[in-house]
Amino acid sequence: GENVEQHPSTLSVQEGDSAVIKCTYSDSASNYFPWYKQELGKRPQLIIDIRSNVGEKKDQRIAVTLNKTAKHFSLHITETQPEDSAVYFCAAKVGNTGKLIFGQGTTLQVKP
Amino acid sequence: NAGVTQTPKFRVLKTGQSMTLLCAQDMNHEYMYWYRQDPGMGLRLIHYSVGEGTTAKGEVPDGYNVSRLKKQNFLLGLESAAPSQTSVYFCASSYSRLQGNQPQHFGDGTRLSIL
Numbered sequence: 001g002e003n004v005e006q007h008p009s010t011l012s013v014q015e016g017d018s019a020v021i022k023c024t025y026s027d028s029a030s031n032y033f034p035w036y037k038q039e040l041g042k043r044p045q046l047i048i049d050i051r052s053n054v055g056e057k058k059d060q061r062i063a064v065t066l067n068k069t070a071k072h073f074s075l076h077i078t079e080t081q082p083e084d085s086a087v088y089f090c091a092a093k094v095g096n097t098g099k100l101i102f103g104q105g106t107t108l109q110v111k112p
Numbered sequence: 113n114a115g116v117t118q119t120p121k122f123r124v125l126k127t128g129q130s131m132t133l134l135c136a137q138d139m140n141h142e143y144m145y146w147y148r149q150d151p152g153m154g155l156r157l158i159h160y161s162v163g164e165g166t167t168a169k170g171e172v173p174d175g176y177n178v179s180r181l182k183k184q185n186f187l188l189g190l191e192s193a194a195p196s197q198t199s200v201y202f203c204a205s206s207y208s209r210l211q212g213n214q215p216q217h218f219g220d221g222t223r224l225s226i227l
């Protein structure tokens with residue numbers, strides 16, 4: 001069935017360093033890939049998304065890249081800050097009902 | 113504009129009890145979803161709805177039922193709660209595919225413990 005694999009499961013970086021989280025998906029028809037940030041005890045919140053007609057998208061310190069041939073997409077956070085510490089989820093849309101399949105999550109810790 | 117509102121926020125049940133979780137959205141979204149979140153397993157789709165009066169099964173539907181009698185509301189029911197259903201439940205909603213690919217907006221979640 002459809003599947004999204006996310007790596008690493010935990011990531012610890014020093015403040016100011018960059019962080020990269022990678023996901024692969026199985027459904028070649030997927031054409032929409034959102035990333036969510038979830039702080040402890042809070043709801044998942046969309047931080048950036050990318051559609052299959054582009055290869056890269058940036059929003060200030062965060063960027064997402066997409067390689068449709070390899071069925072692989074990544075989140076890049078530059079100049080990390082302690083407030084970036086959270087769990088990050090990637091997702092891929094499957095079918096035409098808006099359904100998302102989520103990765104297992106990456107716990108990012110930014111050390112001051 | 114409250115977005116997606118879930119009630120209750122917390123609940124403790126005994127095995128075998130039943131309950132209904134309510135999700136309400138005020139964004140005029142067509143699509144609504146129920147997920148459960150367990151440690152290390154991300155968000156797994158239980159059931160979803162593409163419009164008033166319609167429902168469909170997701171990845172982990174067993175033990176749950178849903179109803180979408182009104183466009184703005186999506187109810188998740190547990191007929192006979194089991195300890196394996198202890199989890200955090202999130203509701204989400206989005207515009208339909210007619211508006212292109214749109215993100216899902218999540219509620220604050222319901223923490224459910226089954227003893």
